[in-house]
Amino acid sequence: MRKPAQLLTCLLATFAACGASAETWPQRPVRVLVGFAPGGTTDIIARKLAVPLAQALGKPVVVENRAGASGMIASGELARAEPDGYTIGMIISSNVSVPAIGRKLNFDPIASFQAVALVGQVPMVFAVSPAVPVANLAEFVQLAKKRPGQLFFSSPGIGLAHHFAGELFKLQAGVDIVHVPYSGAAPALADVVAGQVATSFVAVPTVAGSLESGAVKALGLTGSRRTPRLPQLPTIAESGYPDYEITEWYGLAAPAGTPSAVVGRLNAEINRILDTPEWKQWLRENAVLTPDGRTPADFQKFIENEAAKFRRIAHDAHISEAN
Structure with missing residues (x-):
């Protein structure tokens, strides 16, 4: 059995080693x-970040795609990785929105x-088919209330x-429009263009x-503020629903x-x-809104708030994997 002095020496050595590893990181890709x-979009952002990040760290930064299950395959691998800084990951809004509908996961999303x-x-546009006879959000709501369950929205x-x-x-406007899930954003948009x-x-x-091109009409923006990419398009919040805000978001995380x-x-x-300047221009061109708070603690709080919001919406709208 080790003596107290020996145990103290071992503990101090361990702490010193941890500090040294953090200070000298990274030593490999x-x-x-x-x-x-x-x-x-997630892959594009990751690869665009990887180049200057590798230059800053002095080691290669290698993007590895683990597609599937709305991002949950990669998130599961990230959760199980060694917490040594050599495996990080891009996480997006689906990291907390998918668990909110009750999907069983082998990791905790937070x-x-x-x-x-x-x-x-990245805010979304409330886009409608040119075949829908409305010119603004108020007219769409009027039409939807006249035709409950007869209008469809794709995702x-x-x-x-x-x-x-x-x-x-649907919750805030009090309308009954029916969700139709697709296998991606492109086919979901294509059927709006086609009037399906x-x-x-x-x-x-x-x-x-x-x-x-005029293939679709824009009625509103889902973010909390307008985007320079579409400066004339008001937010849904501006159009009479002040508590409305939903965005896709992208960030980097590491294992706990x-x-x-x-x-x-x-x-x-x-x-x-x-x-x-290069990144600021790219962010403007792609309608990516940068956060006000930019520390790890700010991002952690943001994730927790987003998870709570998605759970609340899922509960109120009775969303599950079945619908």
């Missing part, structure tokens, strides 16, 4: 897990992760932010081209227990990258 296929940095939020899938955007609007469904809630970068010094270094480098 860093993996960034992405829960969606190459070419999607406690399993250490928030690192919120990259930004890229059950439990995603787009689905919740429609359900929150009345409306969809579509991220600004995805729908911008269709708006410019990752050293605070590593998390702090990552946060500082990412915020420095986001403040460069």
